[in-house]
Amino acid sequence: MTPPMLRQLRHDVWATARLIENCRSLSESQLGFTMPGTYGPIRRILAHVIAADERYLLTLTLLDVPGRSGLVGLPKGAVHDDRDYPLYELASHARAVAQHVEQLFAGREFEPDIAMRDERRRAEIEPWVLVTQFAHHGSDHRAQICSTLGANGLAVPDLDVWAYAREIGGFRPFA
Numbered sequence: 001m002t003p004p005m006l007r008q009l010r011h012d013v014w015a016t017a018r019l020i021e022n023c024r025s026l027s028e029s030q031l032g033f034t035m036p037g038t039y040g041p042i043r044r045i046l047a048h049v050i051a052a053d054e055r056y057l058l059t060l061t062l063l064d065v066p067g068r069s070g071l072v073g074l075p076k077g078a079v080h081d082d083r084d085y086p087l088y089e090l091a092s093h094a095r096a097v098a099q100h101v102e103q104l105f106a107g108r109e110f111e112p113d114i115a116m117r118d119e120r121r122r123a124e125i126e127p128w129v130l131v132t133q134f135a136h137h138g139s140d141h142r143a144q145i146c147s148t149l150g151a152n153g154l155a156v157p158d159l160d161v162w163a164y165a166r167e168i169g170g171f172r173p174f175a
Helices: 004-023 042-062 087-105 127-151 161-168
Strands: 116-118 123-125
Touching: 004 042, 004 087, 004 127, 004 161, 042 087, 042 127, 123 127
Parallel strands: none
Antiparallel strands: 116 123
């Protein structure tokens, strides 16, 4: 049985990858579009999402979760929030994030409820918080990008769970 948290993160990384692919058709000028209430320009929001995903994975790796070894081969040259990256580079990082999400739940049981020390946040934290924030954070910022696209008359990709479920065969309308 697939853990529900893995299903949630699979959708998250799928939606980010699909949005990056959609944005590849935008001009440099369009990648700079922004609107009030968003994190910033489209390209910068995409980098922010990928950078955060990498940080969540790194933190989950550093947490000493009993019964699970750390992830191997985390993305090298992590993305930074304050830089502009070519979309092909963000897409490459998104693929690595997707692979590491799978690895996070592979093999041994993932223990989401055991409190661990998180030195970065200087707190004890249960891993489920990071996994849930991983998905929420991406969804929030993808919605900002989609709002920016729509407000500028550009095509908005369908990134919701229903679209994902249809694509992977988890939702099949009756004939």
